[in-house]
Structure formats: C-alpha cells, structure tokens
Amino acid sequence: MESEIKKLLAKAKKEHILTQGELTQILAYPSGSLLYAAADEIRRQFVGDEVHLRGLIEFSNYCKQNCLYCGLRRENKKIARYRMEVDEILAAAARAKEAGYETIVLQSGEDDSYSTEKIVAIIKGIKALGVALTLSLGEKSYDEYEAYRQAGANRYLLRIETTDKKLYEDLDPCMSWANRLKCLEDLKVLGYEVGSGVLVGLPSQTLESLARDILFLKNFPVHMAGIGPFIANPDTPLAAYNKEGKNNLELALKVMTLTRLLMPSINIPATTAMEALSPGGRFRALQAGANVIMPNVSDENYRRLYKLYPGKPLPLEDIKTYRANLEIKLKKIGRSIGLGHGASKAFLSGN
Numbered sequence: 551m552e553s554e555i556k557k558l559l560a561k562a563k564k565e566h567i568l569t570q571g572e573l574t575q576i577l578a579y580p581s582g583s584l585l586y587a588a589a590d591e592i593r594r595q596f597v598g599d600e601v602h603l604r605g606l607i608e609f610s611n612y613c614k615q616n617c618l619y620c621g622l623r624r625e626n627k628k629i630a631r632y633r634m635e636v637d638e639i640l641a642a643a644a645r646a647k648e649a650g651y652e653t654i655v656l657q658s659g660e661d662d663s664y665s666t667e668k669i670v671a672i673i674k675g676i677k678a679l680g681v682a683l684t685l686s687l688g689e690k691s692y693d694e695y696e697a698y699r700q701a702g703a704n705r706y707l708l709r710i711e712t713t714d715k716k717l718y719e720d721l722d723p724c725m726s727w728a729n730r731l732k733c734l735e736d737l738k739v740l741g742y743e744v745g746s747g748v749l750v751g752l753p754s755q756t757l758e759s760l761a762r763d764i765l766f767l768k769n770f771p772v773h774m775a776g777i778g779p780f781i782a783n784p785d786t787p788l789a790a791y792n793k794e795g796k797n798n799l800e801l802a803l804k805v806m807t808l809t810r811l812l813m814p815s816i817n818i819p820a821t822t823a824m825e826a827l828s829p830g831g832r833f834r835a836l837q838a839g840a841n842v843i844m845p846n847v848s849d850e851n852y853r854r855l856y857k858l859y860p861g862k863p864l865p866l867e868d869i870k871t872y873r874a875n876l877e878i879k880l881k882k883i884g885r886s887i888g889l890g891h892g893a894s895k896a897f898l899s900g901n
C-alpha cells in the first residue's frame with residue numbers, strides 16, 4: 551500500500567496530474583506524513599520560503615444568506631451584528647499598511663447595505679495606500695464586480711465550497727451552484743486574481759467528492775486556493791454534526807497538500823479554521839504546502855463578533871507586535887515574511 555502511495559506521489563511531483571481515482575486513493579490512505587513532505591518540497595521549489603501576509607478586515611457580519619454551517623447566517627439571532635463605517639475601514643487599512651502588511655483583504659457577509667458607490671469609495675481609499683487589495687464579499691453581479699475592478703481591486707476570494715451541486719444547494723438554501731460558478735467565471739473574465747476553495751468535512755461529503763473538488767480548482771484554474779475544515783457552530787442547524795471536528799483537520803490538510811501538488815505555483819493560505827480546530831494547525835499547514843497567512847487587522851471588538859465558527863484565534867498583541875512575533879516563529883521553520891504584494895506566481899505567469 552505504502553509503495554503504491556509513494557509511486558503516485560512521485561508522479562504528482564513530476565507531472566502535477568492525478569486522476570480522480572488516484573486522488574481518492576491517496577485521501578483514503580490513513581497516514582498524511584508522506585503527503586505533507588511531498589507538498590512541502592513542491593511548495594519550496596515553486597513558490598519559495600516566503601510567507602505572504604494578508605491583513606484581513608472583516609467589516610460587516612450582516613448576511614442576507616442562510617448557509618447552514620455559518621454563524622453569520624441571517625437566521626442566527628444569537629450573534630450581535632456590526633457594520634464598520636467607511637472611515638473605520640480606511641483607518642484599519644492604514645494601520646495595517648503602517649505595520650508592514652502589503653495586502654489588505656476586505657471580507658463580509660452578503661450585506662447589501664453597502665452600495666456599489668460605497669464599496670468603490672472604500673476600494674479607492676485603500677488602493678491609495680499602495681497595497682494590493684483582495685475582496686471577499688460573496689456573490690455580486692458582473693457590473694458590481696466590474697465596478698470594483700475598475701476602482702482598483704486586484705483579487706477576489708469566493709469559495710465554491712463543494713463541487714457537489716446537491717450538497718451545495720442543500721447546505722446553502724436559496725443559493726444556486728450554477729450562479730456561484732458564474733460569479734467565479736465573471737471574476738476571471740474581469741482579470742481578477744481569482745481565489746476559490748472548499749470546505750472539508752461537510753455532512754455526507756465523500757472522498758470522491760473532495761477529489762472532484764481538487765480537480766475543479768486545477769481545471770478552472772484558480773490562482774489561490776483556500777481549503778478549510780468545517781467546524782460545527784453551536785448557533786447553526788449543523789451544531790451537532792461532528793462537534794469535535796474529528797478527522798477534519800487531517801483531511802483538510804490532505805486536500806490542501808494534493809492541491810499544492812497539482813497546482814505548484816498558486817498561493818495557498820494556511821487557513822484560520824485550521825488554527826481554530828487545533829492550536830498550531832496553521833503552522834502544520836505552512837509545512838505541508840501553504841505559503842500565505844491572513845491575520846486579522848481590525849479592532850478586537852469587531853474581530854470577536856465575526857464568528858463564522860467557534861474557536862477563532864484572537865491574538866492579544868497589537869498587529870505590529872503580532873507581525874514581529876510571527877517573523878520570529880517563521881524563522882525557526884526556515885521561512886521569512888514575503889516582501890511586496892505577493893501576487894500568485896500562477897497569476898503572474900498567465901496560468
């Protein structure tokens with residue numbers, strides 16, 4: 551069995567191609583260590599030892615959608631809602647830039663109270679700082695994506711969540727998988743650096759389905775891939791589903807490593823959900839193919855209210871100290887903080 555897995559990994563390292571059956575076989579193999587080592591090697595070879603930091607501003611936790619897994623879903627009455635004002639968002643971005651963050655990520659629930667004009671003003675204000683800007687505002691129209699792009703937004707993150715259409719539509723009531731895909735295609739046409747990704751460990755999700763997810767990311771092809779373990783949120787209908795998150799971190803790490811082997815020059819974040827499931831999870835991810843971290847740079851009061859899932863790490867230090875401490879920890883594993891905007895190499899080379 552082990553020799554078969556080794557053979558498949560050698561092929562993946564050389565050709566960056568695996569079939570759905572081969573991916574499923576590797577996902578089913580109980581030990582992940584061979585896989586982590588292979589992805590770490592490919593990561594070093596293709597994107598180097600730099601870890602790019604993205605300063606994340608979660609500016610509103612209002613959402614009109616009702617995804618069964620997410621704490622921001624509109625029917626969750628247990629969450630205190632907030633919206634940041636334009637000047638608060640710009641001040642947070644300026645502080646992050648001052649502390650050495652070269653990319654800002656703006657994320658929120660699907661909150662229509664921010665008009666296109668307002669979002670455009672925020673984009674222009676942030677771009678005036680000279681940073682790269684990623685948006686993650688959910689599904690919007692082509693015209694809205696175009697307006698954001700023209701205002702200077704560089705990147706967009708929209709996870710497909712799962713390529714199993716039925717599972718997606720069961721878990722995200724009133725949302726259509728076809729529209730999610732259309733949004734990703736619109737973003738590609740508009741010249742965004744496109745990030746997508748999946749949730750790992752959803753109810754009734756199979757290894758075959760995860761293998762298809764990896765191939766979807768490769769064939770699209772995305773420039774960034776965020777792979778996150780599902781974490782049960784007590785204030786959602788999925789509260790009781792795999793409460794302890796058993797096996798989800800290991801499985802998410804495996805999906806992430808296979809994504810790295812098949813897409814050697816994309817950016818892959820060590821996701822916050824990995825850290826939330828197990829302290830140190832993000833560092834494990836960095837040593838298994840990931841090359842990006844997205845620390846939160848908005849005020850602590852807002853950070854704790856943006857609760858997609860429980861257990862989110864809430865660092866006590868200010869963002870400058872956090873960055874300095876992170877630099878020391880990264881040095882110990884032979885890594886450094888990336889300089890510049892840290893665009894995806896896959897994007898820069900036109901893939």
Ligand code: SAH
Binds near residue numbers: 709858
């Ligand atoms: N509203 C936007 C962006 C915010 S949600 C959107 O949905 O695209 C960002 C991501 O959080 C989602 O894509 C989803 O993959 C993740 N997420 C939500 N609930 C989660 C949970 N319970 N466990 C892990 N990740 C979750």
Ligand code: SF4
Binds near residue numbers: 614623688
């Ligand atoms: Fe809203 Fe995004 Fe959460 Fe769905 S995953 S409820 S769209 S914030």
